[in-house]
């Protein structure tokens with residue numbers, strides 16, 4: 001480049017602007033790092049504008065900052081330890097046009113500041129975060145990526161939790177291989193299947209793990225039939241889906257824990273699903289054309305068997321679900337749903353159109369051949385002629401595990417064309433072009449957006465036992481102020497975050513309104529939490545459930561008014577997707593548990609994260625006045641079973 005070009009005022013201005021933005025982003029990332037977990041403020045793609053950036057750049061430490069007079073950040077710097085105290089007015093920071101996304105970094109989360117008598121030093125908490133003995137869901141990287149990472153995974157050895165459910169057991173890295181087509185999907189991997197070629201006998205290698213070579217036992221489990229019942233239709237379709245999915249997940253988690261303990265063979269999802277199917281614990285089991293009651297567009301499933309249980313897609317293996325003519329006394333076989341499992345999918349950006357390949361011919365276990373106009377293929381052809389609606393489930397890569405998929409219900413489609421095509425292996429296959437029925441929400445575009453965002457190279461997240469692994473966003477909800485959501489899909493049971501703040505005694509009665517607004521009160525669990533933990537009892541184990549009586553022993557109040565983490569932005573909902581659990585670690589005093597949030601159900605990306613605040617009055621079953629009961633507030637959660645106040 002010509003050296004004189006460097007003096008060009010336009011280039012200078014541009015460089016200055018870039019420098020300002022970079023500095024601002026670095027500064028905000030630093031604050032975010034320490035104080036807001038992996039929290040990204042604003043809406044997608046937004047960051048801080050140039051004018052905001054220069055204010056950040058110029059502001060000296062120990063000062064108050066205002067962004068457009070609405071967002072106020074108060075901070076102080078002590079050596080390299082940054083502590084942030086912030087208040088946010090409930091108004092929107094509007095996204096501006098000249099924006100640039102914030103850099104993402106692996107971040108720590110904050111813990112509650114417990115009274116120092118319990119040995120917790122508030123001053124040091126940022127520098128040496130204490131360990132939570134609840135293992136969050138681990139990101140699972142391909143071996144290739146693991147090798148690329150120069151830094152070894154550092155996982156500190158943690159003592160066994162005293163009270164906490166060992167959540168780590170709930171999310172092992174899935175054992176099954178990458179699903180390439182529906183017919184390759186193996187719901188029962190232990191079942192012997194004919195193979196074309198016997199794989200060569202593998203000789204033992206140095207470094208082979210002994211555990212991997214042990215043939216695991218298959219343990220038969222049974223359900224306590226007195227305790228289980230299918231949700232009744234009076235509960236409403238969404239409630240029924242929630243109840244049955246909660247039952248599945250509580251069983252799956254419990255079976256997984258038992259299998260780990262007893263070194264039994266895995267696939268707890270299939271074991272839980274099979275147990276439920278055998279006991280008639282499934283809903284919407286009559287095949288219907290059109291929507292399935294209680295299943296919404298955008299709902300996600302981490303296990304295919306879940307779609308059988310809720311009646312969205314009955315076959316555990318096949319990609320096409322259809323009503324067989326001979327079973328219903330009609331003259332035609334008709335399709336009801338398809339699962340597009342990635343390998344078959346069109347790759348363009350038009351989310352309204354799907355090109356789907358028919359079934360058959362490509363099984364791993366049989367000789368390959370041309371597809372035939374029978375079963376699912378015939379059903380799709382008939383549905384096209386009749387212009388019938390077909391439910392479409394699409395799959396996406398699980399961002400936390402390279403070898404797993406997530407299934408997203410994407411609404412109703414119609415087939416508008418079909419033809420024969422040649423597959424890569426040279427055999428003929430059926431192709432169907434489906435188009436989304438107009439007037440429905442699009443369940444998949446948010447995934448496309450997130451997929452692109454996930455392609456941005458990220459630093460591998462050495463997940464500390466306490467660190468946040470989700471990409472949180474604080475966003476403006478409108479009528480309920482700021483709220484919290486995640487850019488990542490969340491699996492039921494996953495650890496979300498801890499409620500950080502100042503721990504107060506229950507007898508601390510001088511809370512002002514602002515303090516109440518950001519106070520977590522462990523007053524009651526709600527019956528949903530009891531159901532969430534029901535797995536042990538369902539499996540004929542001794543009851544170990546929490547009762548409302550034990551709540552009296554939880555006098556904990558955590559105030560996040562002056563300092564806290566992302567949990568302070570969790571709004572209330574009468575139909576929440578999170579629940580909290582008291583988890584004990586570090587000081588051995590039952591009365592001061594840490595409050596951890598877990599996902600109560602699978603949560604699609606960009607869905608607001610909420611929990612049930614309770615009535616904030618006297619919890620059910622507890623007699624007398626509750627010291628910190630505050631005035632009820634009108635609830636704007638908008639759920640169908642909203643109680644009206646919280």
Ligand SMILES: C[S@@+](CC[C@H](N)C(=O)[O-])C[C@H]1O[C@@H](n2cnc3c(N)ncnc32)[C@H](O)[C@@H]1O
Nearest residue numbers: 480481482517518568569570571572635636637
């Ligand atoms: C812990 S804060 C949650 C974050 C808060 N929205 C904000 O902007 O900082 C609790 C406050 O949020 C508001 N809020 C939360 N859930 C609500 C709901 N379902 N309906 C109405 N307001 C709600 C109430 O003002 C409540 O006191």
